[in-house]
Each structure stands twice: as structure tokens, then as C-alpha cells.
Amino acid sequence: MSEFLLELNNFKIHFPVYGGILWRRIGKIYAVDGVSFKIKPGETLGLVGESGCGKTTVGRGIIRLFRPTAGEVIFKGKNMSALPKKEIREIRRDMQMIFQDPFESLNSRHTIGYILEEPFLIHAIGTLKERRAKVKDLLERVGMQEQVLTQFPHEFSGGQRQRIGIARAIALNPELVICDEPVSALDVSIQSQILNLLLELQEEMNLTYLFIAHDLAVVKHISDRIAVMYLGKIVEYANADTIYEHPLHPYTRALISSIPIPDPLAKREREVLVGDVPSPRHPPPGCRFHTRCPIAIDRCRHEAPLLGPLPGETDDSHTVACHRAGE
Amino acid sequence: MTLNPLTIKKIKRFKSIKRGYVSFIILCFMIFVSLFAEFFVNNRAAIVYYNGNLFFPTYGNMKSGTSFGLDYDYETDYRELSRRFKAEKNGNWILMPVVPFNAYENDLRNDAYPPFPPSLQDKHYLGTDIIGRDMVARLIYGFRIAILFSLVLLLVNYTIGISIGCAMGFFGGKFDLFFQRIIEVWSNVPFLYVVIIISSIVVPNFFMLILIMTFFGWIGMTWTMRTITYKEKAREYSLAAQALGASNFRIIFKHIIPNTVSIIVTFAPFSVSGGIVSLTSLDYLGFGLPPPTPSWGELLQQGWSNMDAYWIVGSVIVAMTVTLITVTFIGEAVREAFDPKLHTTFE
Numbered sequence: 293m294s295e296f297l298l299e300l301n302n303f304k305i306h307f308p309v310y311g312g313i314l315w316r317r318i319g320k321i322y323a324v325d326g327v328s329f330k331i332k333p334g335e336t337l338g339l340v341g342e343s344g345c346g347k348t349t350v351g352r353g354i355i356r357l358f359r360p361t362a363g364e365v366i367f368k369g370k371n372m373s374a375l376p377k378k379e380i381r382e383i384r385r386d387m388q389m390i391f392q393d394p395f396e397s398l399n400s401r402h403t404i405g406y407i408l409e410e411p412f413l414i415h416a417i418g419t420l421k422e423r424r425a426k427v428k429d430l431l432e433r434v435g436m437q438e439q440v441l442t443q444f445p446h447e448f449s450g451g452q453r454q455r456i457g458i459a460r461a462i463a464l465n466p467e468l469v470i471c472d473e474p475v476s477a478l479d480v481s482i483q484s485q486i487l488n489l490l491l492e493l494q495e496e497m498n499l500t501y502l503f504i505a506h507d508l509a510v511v512k513h514i515s516d517r518i519a520v521m522y523l524g525k526i527v528e529y530a531n532a533d534t535i536y537e538h539p540l541h542p543y544t545r546a547l548i549s550s551i552p553i554p555d556p557l558a559k560r561e562r563e564v565l566v567g568d569v570p571s572p573r574h575p576p577p578g579c580r581f582h583t584r585c586p587i588a589i590d591r592c593r594h595e596a597p598l599l600g601p602l603p604g605e606t607d608d609s610h611t612v613a614c615h616r617a618g619e
Numbered sequence: 620m621t622l623n624p625l626t627i628k629k630i631k632r633f634k635s636i637k638r639g640y641v642s643f644i645i646l647c648f649m650i651f652v653s654l655f656a657e658f659f660v661n662n663r664a665a666i667v668y669y670n671g672n673l674f675f676p677t678y679g680n681m682k683s684g685t686s687f688g689l690d691y692d693y694e695t696d697y698r699e700l701s702r703r704f705k706a707e708k709n710g711n712w713i714l715m716p717v718v719p720f721n722a723y724e725n726d727l728r729n730d731a732y733p734p735f736p737p738s739l740q741d742k743h744y745l746g747t748d749i750i751g752r753d754m755v756a757r758l759i760y761g762f763r764i765a766i767l768f769s770l771v772l773l774l775v776n777y778t779i780g781i782s783i784g785c786a787m788g789f790f791g792g793k794f795d796l797f798f799q800r801i802i803e804v805w806s807n808v809p810f811l812y813v814v815i816i817i818s819s820i821v822v823p824n825f826f827m828l829i830l831i832m833t834f835f836g837w838i839g840m841t842w843t844m845r846t847i848t849y850k851e852k853a854r855e856y857s858l859a860a861q862a863l864g865a866s867n868f869r870i871i872f873k874h875i876i877p878n879t880v881s882i883i884v885t886f887a888p889f890s891v892s893g894g895i896v897s898l899t900s901l902d903y904l905g906f907g908l909p910p911p912t913p914s915w916g917e918l919l920q921q922g923w924s925n926m927d928a929y930w931i932v933g934s935v936i937v938a939m940t941v942t943l944i945t946v947t948f949i950g951e952a953v954r955e956a957f958d959p960k961l962h963t964t965f966e
Contacts, residue, residue: 355862384864397855401623401877410873414865444623460859 296330296366297500298354298468303327303363305346305353309573321573323349325524326363328599331517333467336494336501338515338532340508340547344569346524347504348392351470354502355389356380367468385415388461392473394453398445404456405441411463430459433496434489451482455489462493470502475510487514508551512536520544523580524572526599530610540602540612542585579615587616629881632956639952642945649942653763660756662721664697666714718742720753722760722913727751734928746930749921754930758938760913766942768825769894773887775833780840781883785871787841788848795845802838810835818906828908832897840886847882851875881957888950892943899939915939 304326309319324346331337339347352358354365356372365372367383375383391397398407408427412418418426428438434455445453454474461469471490475483491514493499505511511518511532518535520528520543528541539545546563567584570576576583582592592615599613612618634640657677658665667674669687676682676697684691687700701713719742720726726747727733733751735743745754787795814831817823823831848871851857857874865873901907902916910917915935922932 352858357858357861381864384862387862389859389862391855391859393855397859399856399860399874399878400625402873410860410865411863414860414863414869444625446625457859460863464863 295332297333297368298331298502299364299366300330300350300354301328301364301366303350303353303365304361305349305358306361319573322524322575323572324353325575327521327524327526328363329519329526329529331468331500331502333500334494334498335516336503336514338511338518339502339504339521340506340511340518341521342506342569344572345521346572347506347521348472350521351389351472351502351504355384355387355470357389385464386467388464388466388469390454390457390461390469390471390474393477394450394457395445395477397457398453400445403442403444407445407456408441408459408463411460415464417464426463430463433462433493434459449482450478451486454478454482454486458486458489458493462497462499465497466499468500468502470504472504473506474503476505476507483510490514508547520547523569523575525580525613527581527614528612529599530612534610538610540610540617541581541614542587542616543581579613581614589616591615629956633952636952636955639948639955642948642952646942646945646949649762649945650766653759653766656759656763657716659716660718660721660753660759661716662697662719662724664701664713664715667697667700668710668712670711718744718753718755720756722752722756723911724753725751726753734925734931736928737930745934746928748918748931749925749928754918754934757913757918758915758934761915761918762938762942764825764908764913765895765898765915766891768829768898769891772829772832772836772894773890775829776836776890777840777883777887779833779837781844781876783837784841784844785848785875788845789852789867789871789875791849798841802841805835806838808835814901814906822909823907825908828898828901832894839890840883843882843886844879847879848875851878885950885954885957888946888953892946892950895939895942895946 303324304322305324307321307323308317309321310316311318327346327350329337339350341347349358353360354367360373363373367387370379370383372380372383402410405427408430409423412423412426417423427441431438431440436452436455436459440448440452440456445456448456454477458474474490475486478486487510490501494501501514503511503514515532518530518532519526520535520541522543528535528539528544535544536548539548542563543565546565549561549563563586565584570580570583576593577596578594579585579588579592579597582588585592595615597613597615599611601608601611602618633643652659657663661677663676665675665677667676667687674682676695681694683693684695687695689695689700697713697715698719701715701719704711704713725733726735726741726743728735733747734749735741735747735751737744737746737754743753743755745758747753748757783798787798813834817831821827852870852875857870860870860874898907899914899916899919902914903919904916905920907916908914915938918931918935919939922928922935925931
């Protein structure tokens, strides 16, 4: 078994676009187009990027809510795309997901008790008594009272619901938890509570997180390593501190300069990007960022840069996909 | 089972819409009365007290005249027996139903031809139809058949429609495409012609008529269910269930269908009134249930061709109007109470 819990190699998810009179496939949306990264057990990888860049699709593709078009997902040394359906179901026990919108992710027709019991029911774990005990234990772990068991999701606030969502995700003792923007729907004051809860749980249960977010401040707080995505591709990948201190890619630099500084007197240089994200249906040729890049040269328009260390360096802990990086 | 507080709220809201709630009570009462119509409208007595014994002839096998000291072996004529007991005055008594006729017997007279107008004395409170059958009995038993028919039809239609619609929405792709085309072709088959052809070959009975009607009726629900399922399937709670490794079966039945119930419930009352109307119109045209089954359509037909017997056409139209209005009011109130958006107000 390799030292990595999860490995993505050239992972692609394309969605077909249908149209015309005969409803034929007339195009593709390149939602995720060749993403590779590795996560060690116990680590947190932050995946950032603006909306529509394919972060969520990566998460859902790993857990097989979407079928990957190409590429490999190697989880615990097993290539998921080669596994039969039955084994994928088994593997899902070790891989869970926390969803973005706590108002959507809990079925409003079930009690909290049932929602938390369901993972055990699905995998036929334990007797009724054992299941109840486990549910109580779960509630305790996420810091909720026992009496919520008979209540329904709409009776809770967003933060409480997200705690329930987290409890459901950790119910089966997973190894990898994919957090799909778990705090972006919450109040700022609640965000830190939930983040701390996630960190506590990580320590307690030795969880590995793939933390998807668009908020760099949040990601910085929680991640060991960070991957920045733009239009279906990773443009920069490095240790969390490195990426904040020495961002190499112009896109990363723009993102970091957009983090608000809680000091009205602080001087700051802002790199404001102009224009919109191009449609993932017709991604620009060459470097996908060249339409908005302040330092784009002619080469960027024709030749797509590969993700790799700076020229002349061998350390692959900090990789970037830019022709002009380091200049 | 604990009821979801949201459901309780919906029920409360339904109750607060007076027009719908009152209609609901009226309809329930009508259904209740019609289900136990044998006690209220029957030519058999409800209770007979004869020589120290109590008899309840309403249900069960017929009692021959000899068991009450009469000189014939066929079924006792309780109306006759009642008159006889009264004349004898030896302590025997009979409790007759409010309307002492059943829906099939012809109450004929020697000196006149039916239809007979309403008369309290004869206990034909709404008169008789053109062959001397009591109108009240025909109406109530006809109502029973019509409402049962539309309820069974609803159940069968919705079971098929929901399963296929749900499957179309859930599995999508080729399956969805295939069934869409099938349904489009299917819904263009002219329903009435098929019914006419079938009933010219065989005489349809209750279940066959249900079968024929379901043959075309299931389509309506599939479109709705397909759309809702597409929507619910993509919502995060069902993705969460999928991520937990839940089977398709569990996702459909535990997650998606419970979330569509409020929409299904909204459609149900209108389907019921639709069922009643279609059975009545088929009967009116003569392609429905075979005579002598009590039916409103047949009465309507009689009334139409005997306009001078105003009580026939009048009572059928009143009965139909009341039934359809109550059902529609219920439907309206249900729709209002289950409205997820609550944009409209209902005062």
C-alpha cells in the first residue's frame, strides 16, 4: 500500500451537452479536465477556486456521485474505476461527504434520530439498541443534546444542521471525509465553531479531509496543503504556508490579494482580475487563464502549461502550471 | 410513528380552511352512509323481533318467509311482514330501514305505470325511476359504486403512474427517453373508441372497467412524478443517502417518494372527481357498468329521455353537483394547505 490514502491521476469529468432537433450530443462541458493530487492519511488538502471551476465536481466524482470520464482514483491502494459496483458500495463506508447547504442535505421528512441511524441501517450494522447507542454517541461528538433525536431538521439553525450533517458523515468511521464547502452557507460566527469541530474530529478519529472551499481564509485555517483550481484544472499546488507566502501563479496571487484584512489602516496591494471565467464548454486554448492573466504572453495562448515544479527545481512539493512562473 | 410536525401543520392549515374542511366532513359522511347503506336503504328489515327472538337480516343469507310464520319459502317480504305484525299486535315488531327498498326491486302498482313521483306515504322520498325502482336507493348505491370506483381507480392509476414516473426520473437516460415516447404514443389512442370497441365485444364488469380506465389513466401522473423525481434526486439529501451507500430502492422509497407525497396528495381529490365524472359519462352513453347496476349515468339517461319525470333528472343533477363540488372544495383546500410556497392567501 502506498503512503497516500487518496490519489487522483489525470482525473476528468466531462458532461455531455445535448441539443438540436434530434437531441444529439452537441458538445461537452469540461467540468474537471485532468486533475491530479495525492493526500496522505491524516492530512487536509484544501481545494480552492471560484465558483464553477469544478471543485464540487471533483469531490462528487471521487465519491462516485458522478461517473468520472477518465483518469484514476486510487483509494487505499485500490483503483476505484476498476472495482465492481458491490465493492464500491463497501468502499463508500470509508469515504464520506459533508455537504454545502445544511438546509438541503437533511431530508426534511425524517427525524434527526432516523437521519443518524440510516448509515447503520444501510450497512446493516448492529441491533436496534446498539444503533441507538451509536447515534447518541455521535450527537455527543458533534456537541448536541440527546433530545434532538425526535425533532425534525427544520427546527434547527444552519449551524446545528451542519453539525448533524457532520455527525452523519462520521457515523461509519470513515477515513476520508470530503467537505464540500461545509461552512460557506453559515454565519461567520458559526463558521469558526464548525471548523474547530472539524479539526477536533480530525484529531480524535484521524480523519483525512479533502476540504473544498472558495474562501481562502477558511482554507488557510484548516489545510496542510492547498490546490488552487481554475476552470477544471489545478493551477498551483503547495503547502498551505508556502502558497500564502510565495504564490507563483498569477491566479493564486489574485485570490490571495482578495482576502480581506481585518485592519482598516493596513496598506494593501490588490490584484483585481478583469473579465469573467470563460465557459467550461469552450475552454480557451493554451493556458486556460490567459484571457484574464495580467502577464500573459503569446506562448500562453497556444501552449497549455503543465503542472510542475519551477524550472531548475526538483522539489515537487510546490508545483505550478504557468509558463511565466518564477520570472 | 411520529407525525412530522410539518405534516401536522399542513393538517391544521387544512382544517382552518372552513369550506374545504366542511366539504371533507360532508363527503366522509356520505361515504360512510353509502358503505353501510344496507342499514338505511334496504328492503330487508334492520331488526326483527319475532316470538321472543331478535333477528338481524340485513347481512347474511336470506331468511325465507317460513321462519317468520309465513306460508312461503322465498325471501320474506319485510314490508308486508311489518304491516302484518302491526295488525296482529302480539308483541312482535320490525324496525325497517329509513327507505324500505333496495336498488334492484321494482315497486309496481296495479293501477299505474312508473315513474312514480316523490311521495312520503309510499316512502319513495325521491320517487321512482321509469321501471319503479326507488330513486333514493339507486342514488345511494350508485354513489357507493361511483366513489369506490374512483378510489380504486385512483389507487391503481397512482401506483402505476408513480412507479413508472419515478423510475423515469430516477434512472433517466435511455429508459426515460423510451418511456416518454411510449407515453406520447399511448396518450394519443382515443380512449372512448377503445372503450366502445371493448364493451361491444364483452360486457365490462367493475374490475374490467377499472382495467380499461387504468390503461389510459396512469399516464397523467407519470409526467408529474418524473419531473419531481428529477428534481428531488439532485437535491443534496438524496446525494447524501447515495454517498452513504444506500440502494436505489431505499433512496426512492425512503427519500424521494416521502418528499413528493404533498404533491401527490394535491392531485388526488381532482382525480377522484374525474373518476366519478368519467364513470357517470360512460354509464350515460351505455358503455359503463351493465344494467341493472345502480348508476348515476344511467339515471341521467333516463331523466333525459323522461323530462316530465322531473324528480329523476333533478335528483341526479343535485346529487352529482353536491358530490363534485365537495370533492373540488376538498381538493382546493388540500392544494392550499400543502402549498409549499404559501404565496396565495385563502380567506
